[in-house]
Amino acid sequence: MIHADNLHKRFGSVEVLKGVSLSMQKGEVIAMIGPSGSGKSTFLRCLNHLELINRGQIAIEGEVMARTDEQGHCHYMPDADVRRICRKMGMVFQQFNLFPHLTVLQNIIEAPMTVKGIKRDEIIPKAEELLHKVGLAAKRDSYPARLSGGQKQRVAIARALAMEPDIMLFDEPTSALDPELTGEVLRTMRQLAEEHMTMLVVTHEMAFAREVASRVIFMDHGLILEERPAEELFADPQHPRTREFLRNML
Amino acid sequence: MDYLLSTLGPLLQGTAVTLQVFLVTIVLSVPLGLCLALLRISRYRIVGRLVNAYIWLMRGTPLMLQMLFIYFALPFVPVIGVRLPDFPAAIVAFALNYAAYFAEIFRAGIQSIDRGQYEGAKVLGFTYGQTMRRIVLPQVIKRILPPVSNETITLVKDTSLIYVLAMNDLLRAARGMVQRDFTTTPFIVAAAFYLLMTLVLTWGFQRLEKRYAVYDE
Ligand SMILES: Nc1ncnc2c1ncn2[C@@H]1O[C@H](COP(=O)(O)OP(=O)(O)OP(=O)(O)O)[C@@H](O)[C@H]1O
Ligand SMILES: [Mg+2]
Numbered sequence: 055m056i057h058a059d060n061l062h063k064r065f066g067s068v069e070v071l072k073g074v075s076l077s078m079q080k081g082e083v084i085a086m087i088g089p090s091g092s093g094k095s096t097f098l099r100c101l102n103h104l105e106l107i108n109r110g111q112i113a114i115e116g117e118v119m120a121r122t123d124e125q126g127h128c129h130y131m132p133d134a135d136v137r138r139i140c141r142k143m144g145m146v147f148q149q150f151n152l153f154p155h156l157t158v159l160q161n162i163i164e165a166p167m168t169v170k171g172i173k174r175d176e177i178i179p180k181a182e183e184l185l186h187k188v189g190l191a192a193k194r195d196s197y198p199a200r201l202s203g204g205q206k207q208r209v210a211i212a213r214a215l216a217m218e219p220d221i222m223l224f225d226e227p228t229s230a231l232d233p234e235l236t237g238e239v240l241r242t243m244r245q246l247a248e249e250h251m252t253m254l255v256v257t258h259e260m261a262f263a264r265e266v267a268s269r270v271i272f273m274d275h276g277l278i279l280e281e282r283p284a285e286e287l288f289a290d291p292q293h294p295r296t297r298e299f300l301r302n303m304l
Numbered sequence: 305m306d307y308l309l310s311t312l313g314p315l316l317q318g319t320a321v322t323l324q325v326f327l328v329t330i331v332l333s334v335p336l337g338l339c340l341a342l343l344r345i346s347r348y349r350i351v352g353r354l355v356n357a358y359i360w361l362m363r364g365t366p367l368m369l370q371m372l373f374i375y376f377a378l379p380f381v382p383v384i385g386v387r388l389p390d391f392p393a394a395i396v397a398f399a400l401n402y403a404a405y406f407a408e409i410f411r412a413g414i415q416s417i418d419r420g421q422y423e424g425a426k427v428l429g430f431t432y433g434q435t436m437r438r439i440v441l442p443q444v445i446k447r448i449l450p451p452v453s454n455e456t457i458t459l460v461k462d463t464s465l466i467y468v469l470a471m472n473d474l475l476r477a478a479r480g481m482v483q484r485d486f487t488t489t490p491f492i493v494a495a496a497f498y499l500l501m502t503l504v505l506t507w508g509f510q511r512l513e514k515r516y517a518v519y520d521e
Binding site for chain 2: 102103137140143144145147149150151153155165168169170197198199200213214
């Protein structure tokens with residue numbers, strides 16, 4: 055589903071990704087962990103074109119979005135192609151990024167209508183179904199400002215799902231939430247995983263990573279230091295940095 | 305009392321001129337201001353700088369000077385020189401000037417929208433144009449209503465500047481009568497007319513603000 059090869063990303067003179075590669079199969083749930091500033095968000099953002107890579111190759115479902123030639127120059131496909139390819143991925147942000155001027159329902163149907171041209175009557179039943187699924191049917195006509203953080207994040211998940219992505223990217227979806235609200239969001243994500251959604255989740259929730267992810271990636275200073283099945287990595291971390299990180303987390 | 309009624313006719317005619325200048329200026333300068341604002345923040349630096357220079361020029365010189373220039377000096381400028389009758393000359397000056405002010409308001413409004421809104425829209429597949437139309441600008445409107453309301457009310461009063469082109473707007477009509485009849489009554493009536501116009505505007509903007517108050521940010 056996702057093939058990222060040797061991604062390099064610089065901000066000015068600071069190299070934030072120093073050659074990160076990742077291959078993801080359909081239905082896989084991968085958790086990405088690592089200390090703050092290690093480049094996890096940047097990696098996700100490169101995958102869906104929120105940041106441009108300086109070197110490497112990105113292919114989504116076999117379609118190349120960016121590649122690097124022999125001279126080391128990185129090329130992106132034309133904008134329309136990039137947009138089409140990126141539409142296969144949905145993304146959930148730490149800060150929700152709901153549209154405050156639209157109600158919950160409008161937040162969900164806006165993209166299918168504007169981007170895909172689906173008729174309002176056709177998308178509304180689907181949106182209501184999604185709201186039901188994330189447990190927010192009652193909030194259909196509320197504005198985001200009236201929701202709790204956990205509810206906002208579940209709306210954000212429903213909004214992303216309404217575009218029917220094949221892959222979901224999560225960037226610390228529970229980090230902005232009060233501890234008592236993380237549970238409801240994690241439950242929704244767990245449910246998605248059980249439905250075999252392909253998911254790449256940056257998280258500090260070690261319990262979630264251990265229980266839901268099939269593979270866990272440990273990233274540090276712009277490099278993947280360890281990448282193994284969840285139970286193995288947590289039971290027996292190989293890299294000293296992983297060990298140190300996990301010791302501090304638990 | 306009879307005198308007061310006798311002033312109404314000419315003053316209403318003046319009001320018609322004032323309202324025409326006001327309305328046509330709004331209709332032209334708001335879209336023009338929006339275009340300028342979008343150009344100003346576009347990724348083409350040169351375009352942004354040119355717009356910036358334009359805004360500086362229009363806000364840095366008196367509107368009356370701009371109007372006099374367009375009416376008296378423009379005909380002698382090579383290539384673009386045209387001779388405009390008084391009403392079009394006034395309108396062009398007002399529209400160009402107010403577009404610069406609106407552009408700054410719109411720009412500030414657009415730039416106050418959080419980057420997360422653009423990213424949220426982008427990952428859903430919105431193009432830049434769709435993001436602007438559906439997500440950013442609707443939120444900008446709510447934020448800029450107070451300054452736009454201010455600017456609009458200022459415009460009502462600024463229309464009185466067209467007297468320099470000898471056009472008979474509300475104020476000039478009043479002044480004519482004051483000088484002819486040696487009484488200040490027409491001034492008072494004119495003031496009432498201005499107040500009435502700004503009252504309607506204030507009320508309209510308040511309704512708009514209420515409408516946008518259904519959501520918080
Ligand atoms: N737009 C940017 N401009 C400059 N530097 C940036 C930018 N975005 C990120 N960085 C830097 O890149 C590094 C990696 O940031 P990134 O957000 O990817 O880390 P992270 O692993 O997600 O950390 P966290 O766990 O705190 O979210 C950090 O040092 C950060 O300061
Ligand atoms: Mg991050």
